[in-house]
Amino acid sequence: MNTYEIAVSMVQQGLPYSAVIAVNDLMAIELINHFKVLHVRVPEDAAVIGIDDVSKEIDSSLFDDISIASIRSRVSSGGIAAAYPC
Numbered sequence: 001m002n003t004y005e006i007a008v009s010m011v012q013q014g015l016p017y018s019a020v021i022a023v024n025d026l027m028a029i030e031l032i033n034h035f036k037v038l039h040v041r042v043p044e045d046a047a048v049i050g051i052d053d054v055s056k057e058i059d060s061s062l063f064d065d066i067s068i069a070s071i072r073s074r075v076s077s078g079g080i081a082a083a084y085p086c
Helices: 003-012 025-037 075-083
Strands: 019-021 047-050
Touching (some): 003 025, 025 047
């Protein structure tokens, strides 16, 4: 299922969620853009959150009028913690 299909499905279900966590910022941006086309207000109708905080590193023209919430994760720290548990 792509981000457009996800957005349409959520709208058809009456937005059963108050927030969506996308696997990365690019997917979050795509989802927000699809929601706009479907007349869903972000964050008023549904909040969208990305997980990788790369929005600062990508072409800002993709989301000039979008304010994105993103969670920064340190993959290397997680790997170290998994390899050497307390």
